[in-house]
Amino acid sequence: MGLLDYDFMQRALLASLMVGLVAPAVGVFLVQRRLSLLGDGLGHVALTGVAVGVLTATSPVWTALVAAVLGAVLIELVRARGRTSGDVALAVLFYGGIAGGVVLLSLAPRGQATNLDSYLFGAITTTSREDVVVFAGISVVVLLVVALLGQRLYAVSDDEEYARAVGLPVLGLNVVLAALVASTVVLSMRVVGLLLISALMILPSAIAQLLARSFRETVLLACLIGVLVSVSGTATSFYTGTPSGGTIVLLAIGLFLLVTSAVALRESTARRRHRRRVDVHDAHPHEHGAACGHPPVPHGDHVDYDHDGHLHAPHRTGRGVHYDEHGEHPVPAPPNR
Amino acid sequence: MTPEFPAIRLRGATIGYGDVPIVRNVDLTIAAGEAVAVLGSNGSGKTTLSRGLLGLATMLDGDMQVLGAPVGRLRERGRVGYVPQRHSISGAVPATVREAVAVGRLARLGLFRPLGAADRRAVADAVAAVGLGDRLDDKVAALSGGQQRRVLVARALAAEPELLIMDEPTAGVDAASQEALAGTLATISASGTTLVVVTHESAPLAGVLTRAVVVDHGRVAYDGPLSEAGHHDEHLHHHPPEREPAGYRLDQPTVTPRSATTRER
Numbered sequence: 001m002g003l004l005d006y007d008f009m010q011r012a013l014l015a016s017l018m019v020g021l022v023a024p025a026v027g028v029f030l031v032q033r034r035l036s037l038l039g040d041g042l043g044h045v046a047l048t049g050v051a052v053g054v055l056t057a058t059s060p061v062w063t064a065l066v067a068a069v070l071g072a073v074l075i076e077l078v079r080a081r082g083r084t085s086g087d088v089a090l091a092v093l094f095y096g097g098i099a100g101g102v103v104l105l106s107l108a109p110r111g112q113a114t115n116l117d118s119y120l121f122g123a124i125t126t127t128s129r130e131d132v133v134v135f136a137g138i139s140v141v142v143l144l145v146v147a148l149l150g151q152r153l154y155a156v157s158d159d160e161e162y163a164r165a166v167g168l169p170v171l172g173l174n175v176v177l178a179a180l181v182a183s184t185v186v187l188s189m190r191v192v193g194l195l196l197i198s199a200l201m202i203l204p205s206a207i208a209q210l211l212a213r214s215f216r217e218t219v220l221l222a223c224l225i226g227v228l229v230s231v232s233g234t235a236t237s238f239y240t241g242t243p244s245g246g247t248i249v250l251l252a253i254g255l256f257l258l259v260t261s262a263v264a265l266r267e268s269t270a271r272r273r274h275r276r277r278v279d280v281h282d283a284h285p286h287e288h289g290a291a292c293g294h295p296p297v298p299h300g301d302h303v304d305y306d307h308d309g310h311l312h313a314p315h316r317t318g319r320g321v322h323y324d325e326h327g328e329h330p331v332p333a334p335p336n337r
Numbered sequence: 338m339t340p341e342f343p344a345i346r347l348r349g350a351t352i353g354y355g356d357v358p359i360v361r362n363v364d365l366t367i368a369a370g371e372a373v374a375v376l377g378s379n380g381s382g383k384t385t386l387s388r389g390l391l392g393l394a395t396m397l398d399g400d401m402q403v404l405g406a407p408v409g410r411l412r413e414r415g416r417v418g419y420v421p422q423r424h425s426i427s428g429a430v431p432a433t434v435r436e437a438v439a440v441g442r443l444a445r446l447g448l449f450r451p452l453g454a455a456d457r458r459a460v461a462d463a464v465a466a467v468g469l470g471d472r473l474d475d476k477v478a479a480l481s482g483g484q485q486r487r488v489l490v491a492r493a494l495a496a497e498p499e500l501l502i503m504d505e506p507t508a509g510v511d512a513a514s515q516e517a518l519a520g521t522l523a524t525i526s527a528s529g530t531t532l533v534v535v536t537h538e539s540a541p542l543a544g545v546l547t548r549a550v551v552v553d554h555g556r557v558a559y560d561g562p563l564s565e566a567g568h569h570d571e572h573l574h575h576h577p578p579e580r581e582p583a584g585y586r587l588d589q590p591t592v593t594p595r596s597a598t599t600r601e602r
Contacts, residue, residue, distance in 0.1 A: 028430060032429055032430045148449060149448075151440075151443060151451075151452070152443060152448065154432075154436075154440070155440040157428075158432070159421070159423075159426070159428075159440070162419060162440070162492075163440075164393060165391040165392065165393055165417075165419040166415060166443075166444035166496065167415070167444055168443065168444065209429070209431055212431055213431060213433065213474075214432060214433040214474075215432040215433070218430050
């Protein structure tokens with residue numbers, strides 16, 4: 001039997017598609033804001049919500065959502081008050097969330113299914129029909145908010161002080177972003193797991209920013225990468241029998257290492273080629289300057305020097321200055337622009 | 338048409354952070370269209386003064402009006418432009434010059450309105466005004482430090498502000514970018530925009546700024562023509578400033594290494 005013949009796999013793949021798309025769309029803003037660990041903190045808080053759900057025999061997805069959103073609002077208010085640093089506030093959230101979750105879960109009556117592992121690390125068999133419906137609702141809301149407020153969220157994440165100076169509602173936007181993160185955490189609790197969701201918010205964005213040229217491109221590429229690793233990781237875990245969350249995250253890390261080394265390789269080749277090309281001028285007899293006799297020629301954003309008809313551009317590196325060839329110099333010198 | 342209110346009016350204003358006053362009892366009126374340098378050493382309070390005008394520092398006492406409204410009550414904050422003292426604007430995630438400057442335009446649009454065609458044109462115009470028109474779709478991180486500072490200026494200009502407040506726009510900027518900045522400021526000043534430039538070196542912008550307000554130890558020590566502020570500047574040179582960040586001194590050459598400069602509070 002194939003993958004899609006199982007109802008539970010259909011639901012797991014649907015859930016993984018949604019979380020793969022949504023998590024990076026929110027995560028990019030966290031990376032921009034250098035608050036990558038917020039997802040982790042809220043994942044921990046969500047565990048307390050799960051435990052409350054198990055104890056009161058209500059759906060843990062809803063209780064987790066309430067707990068995570070409350071935690072998100074709380075942490076933004078604490079950060080805005082400025083009394084406790086965001087760092088310490090996050091730490092308290094981490095510990096409190098996990099401790100509360102574990103203690104409350106241990107109070108659950110015996111015989112009740114409380115598989116802690118599946119909440120923490122994800123499991124493909126756990127997504128219920130009701131979950132899929134709730135997840136779809138969360139996904140639509142989160143993506144709509146990002147589409148509507150994306151530019152403002154970018155502004156606040158990029159330069160909070162500037163945003164405040166020009167009158168953007170900074171606290172409000174921060175709370176919205178935190179609530180989006182909280183919703184995404186809950187969206188992930190079946191397939192990826194509460195301890196690993198942060199990875200799916202951060203890693204696709206970390207990969208995308210190595211390749212993209214704009215913020216918009218980064219968001220779109222991150223979502224694509226998120227869907228790719230999330231769905232393929234879920235499918236893989238079906239065959240290997242491993243927890244889906246761990247499998248997805250390992251795939252994402254693999255991709256991250258691959259892209260990082262490819263980029264590093266490309267840069268070092270370019271550097272080596274560059275060095276070979278400018279070898280001749282490494283041993284340039286003098287440093288070009290006002291008094292060297294070679295006329296300066298403005299060239300875009302820098303000044304070249306006319307060295308017997310070809311242009312030398314100073315290039316400062318850690319090992320001193322050398323001169324890059326910036327082409328022939330048409331005579332006479334053209335006026336700047 | 339001259340607006341009936343001054344661009345800035347401070348009466349007995351005391352500004353600080355938390356409940357700690359930094360600038361005390363300042364009276365200052367700046368008329369619409371003036372080009373003013375706020376001078377002083379590090380720790381003098383000049384940056385706190387400008388941050389108070391932006392609502393980023395707390396007014397502890399007195400009265401402070403910007404564009405005819407109490408700070409914080411000004412409805413259209415897009416009317417005030419701000420260039421922070423920042424040496425780079427490339428965040429963790431790559432962004433193009435266009436994207437970075439578009440942020441400045443958002444202030445005029447409220448919370449939900451998306452950028453329209455006119456807004457996109459204003460963004461492109463602002464980038465062109467700082468001489469980076471050909472770099473619109475380049476990554477900000479690929480620009481030099483001086484060019485990134487010009488992007489910050491463009492971001493403020495994109496909102497077409499009536500009042501432009503700049504914090505150390507020339508510090509650590511190469512000569513070419515300083516010249517470009519002076520040219521840009523001359524143009525927008527001629528069009529009637531009020532300029533308030535916080536700086537510890539007025540020389541690069543001496544052709545644009547006409548009035549000087551010298552802040553020393555949290556008080557206004559001089560207020561008059563920039564050309565006659567020299568004596569007071571001299572006085573500042575010999576006064577070892579308090580709480581001076583390492584490696585950031587008045588007598589330093591114009592071009593400072595990026596790593597050596599520290600943000601002033």
